[in-house]
Amino acid sequence: MVVSSTTITKKSESTSFVEINLDTLDANLKRIKEVTGPGVKTMAVVKANAYGHDSVLIARALSGKITALGVATVEEAVTIRKAGVIMPLLVFAPVRKSALSDYKAFNIVAVAGSFEELQLMSPAVSFHLEFDTGMGRLGFEPADWPEIKKVLEKKKLRPSGIMTHFATADEPSTAKTADQLSRFNSLLDEMGSWSQSKVIHASNSGGMMHYPEARFSMVRFGISLYGYAPGKQFPDALKDLKPVLSWKSTVVACKRLRKGETISYDATYTADKDGWLVVIPVGYADGLRRGLSNRIYMKTGGEMLKQVGNITMDYTMLWSEKPVPTGQQVTILGPDAMTADQWAEMLGTITYEIICGIHPKIDRHTVTGRA
Ligand SMILES: *Cc1c(COP(=O)(O)O)cnc(C)c1O
DSSP: OOOOOOOOOOGGGOSEEEEEEHHHHHHHHHHHHHHHOTTSEEEEEOHHHHHHTOHHHHHHHHTTTSSEEEESSHHHHHHHHHTTOOSOEEEEEEOOGGGHHHHHHTTOEEEEOSHHHHHHOOTTSOEEEEBOSSSSSSSBOGGGHHHHHHHHHHHTOOOSEEEOOOSSTTSTTOHHHHHHHHHHHHHHHHHGGGGTTSEEEEEOHHHHHHOGGGOTTEEEESTTTTTOOSSSOOOGGGTTOOOOEEEEEEOOEEEEEOTTOEETGGGOEEOSSOEEEEEESOOGGGTOOGGGTTTOEEEETTEEEEEOSOOOSSOEEEEESSOOOTTOEEEEESTTSOOHHHHHHHHTSOHHHHHHTSOTTSEEEEEOSOO
16 A cells, blocks of 8 residues: 555644743742752753643743753754754763764753763763762763773863762652762762862752752752642742643533433443533543543633543543533643643652643643733
8 A cells, every 4th residue: 555645733723732821931930940049050851842841932931041951862952952042951861873963063962871972972072971879770870980080081071060860859858869869979079170160960850849958050850840749749938839831622512411321432421410511622642641531620611510421532521511612712731720730640640741641743832921
């Protein structure tokens, strides 16, 4: 079979949209900066399309307000550069040989966490050294330092920063974080002059909010900027952070629903009284997780309507006492309806997975004003 043409979904055809509230983003950033204080540099993490918020849109909105941006891959960094953003950009992923020309051409800062990567470095590429102090993922062992130093001297390399990453900083006072922190501090001592006048960073949102002693010269925050606690809850100083994102759609159909009728596949919901069935053109293909079926509420016309029946690939149904006009706006997710952390709790997952799961095909645009 020959596939003759490719159809690209136009954004204007998307049946739902995501609003990014720039005033909320600004307010969250301002609060974070008040907490960390003026002596600490700020890196906003915009990997995974800024946790589903649109990395270019967020990067542009933050331009001039923070020190740097952090991304997972060099491709993400190039996308942001090509959109005209000139802030420093750090790529967390291991450096690949094939990507070296992009680091140079787009002035992107690399992270080296193995001897193989270190061999790829040259004075033409700015890089940070990453150490694995207990995360159990990427980075050199602290014990590698004497050997790393030899390579740096031989190749005449100067890292511009030193970093590590925490495994359990989402909750306060964990023994694991204390241990990672002490390993990192010992390493910095051992590095002596090699650790001086470098950007030193360890903390994600959790580290930043729960371990002030782990802020070093820069903090790397993602989830908190977008308005969610990384763990169970925000500490008091950050209680007023709000979700930046709202996911919205419109009613495509509304019809009578009589007592005893069932809704959707597997007939998991039976109406216990007469009412109205409201249909929204969003389903699990858009990132509205099927596991939420019969458990959530969506807001329309100022009221929270219960979601009923199984969520399908492209449609989701709500129950209403009165008819709802087609075309009326519905808030699926957002600070004035249910929030991503509530969904995460229901699904036994973390908020990160919910917001990253809003399909990239869905149009994202900015709004201003009070959420
Ligand atoms: C994702 C990530 C962060 C940000 O984590 P949050 O919990 O979202 O603040 C910081 N540093 C690294 C290396 C990351 O991968």
